[in-house]
Amino acid sequence: MNEIGGYMELEYYHLPMLHEAAIALNCGRNCLAYLLEARKISKIALPYFLCDAVRNVCYLYGVEVRYYHITEEFIPEYIVLEPGEWIYVVNYYGQLTTQQLMLLSDQYEHIIVDQAHAYFMPPVIGADTLYTCRKFFGVPDGAFLYTDSFLNRELAVDKSFERMKVLLGRFEESASEFYKEYVNNEQHFDSEPVKQMSKLTNNLLHSIDYTEVKRQRSENYAYLAEKLGTLNSLTLRNVQGAYAYPLLLQNASVIRERLIKEKVYIPILWPNVLKDSAGNTLEYHLAKNILPLPCDQRYDKKDMDYFIRLLLSD
Numbered sequence: 226m227n228e229i230g231g232y233m234e235l236e237y238y239h240l241p242m243l244h245e246a247a248i249a250l251n252c253g254r255n256c257l258a259y260l261l262e263a264r265k266i267s268k269i270a271l272p273y274f275l276c277d278a279v280r281n282v283c284y285l286y287g288v289e290v291r292y293y294h295i296t297e298e299f300i301p302e303y304i305v306l307e308p309g310e311w312i313y314v315v316n317y318y319g320q321l322t323t324q325q326l327m328l329l330s331d332q333y334e335h336i337i338v339d340q341a342h343a344y345f346m347p348p349v350i351g352a353d354t355l356y357t358c359r360k361f362f363g364v365p366d367g368a369f370l371y372t373d374s375f376l377n378r379e380l381a382v383d384k385s386f387e388r389m390k391v392l393l394g395r396f397e398e399s400a401s402e403f404y405k406e407y408v409n410n411e412q413h414f415d416s417e418p419v420k421q422m423s424k425l426t427n428n429l430l431h432s433i434d435y436t437e438v439k440r441q442r443s444e445n446y447a448y449l450a451e452k453l454g455t456l457n458s459l460t461l462r463n464v465q466g467a468y469a470y471p472l473l474l475q476n477a478s479v480i481r482e483r484l485i486k487e488k489v490y491i492p493i494l495w496p497n498v499l500k501d502s503a504g505n506t507l508e509y510h511l512a513k514n515i516l517p518l519p520c521d522q523r524y525d526k527k528d529m530d531y532f533i534r535l536l537l538s539d
Contacts, residue, residue: 238432247369253357345466445520
């Protein structure tokens, strides 16, 4: 029986949610885990330039893994898939167009497209496509999966109220004060089984003005591109609703450390690549020297100007 009365809880939101038609799961790596189980995948080709969480999911499911290189344009170098083998393609910083992804889908019979950096791009027709929510919004869990292969077992619903402290804490205090809890939350997903998205996150995602978020991210990205494009060793396309602006510089590590002192936090997205790849590889160079500059909906042009001044100061 439902409770009636008592104290008020969080409001229920009813705005349209992006990716409403997809399978709503608890995290991006479990979108892959879902596919490994549903499609009975036994072999997969992963890019060297990738978070080790993806590799670890494959190992957990006993999947045979091999690796391929990408080009400077973030396009997979051509490989011939073995019978029954799948390829995992990442749309880094949203730099691959829908047309490019469609061509890859036509080229490879078995393909998974990771749109973790491209939340506002549509799913790829004919390809299993996954998205993650926490890179774009202040939610405690959440991912979406487009596929026509489904598990024939019922999934538990995740519960996220205990993971809200880090989000609520940063809302009222500083990020550094809650960083340790943020790391603990991230590590929690390393061992979290495949579950449905939490009721809490699903509700929060129905509260977002996606048009406004996309506009703000797009404008910030375009402004950074205009001001910093001549310094950037990458040739980039314009991205709508961008995840971040990837600035490739030779002295990125020096700039990153200097910005930290100014309380500007620019991560190395995949530090595992620095351990796993040789120092003369493109993947090592990209992992070490790309500064993924924030351009999200929390900021406007004034913030971008302040950030650029810090970035360019000696």
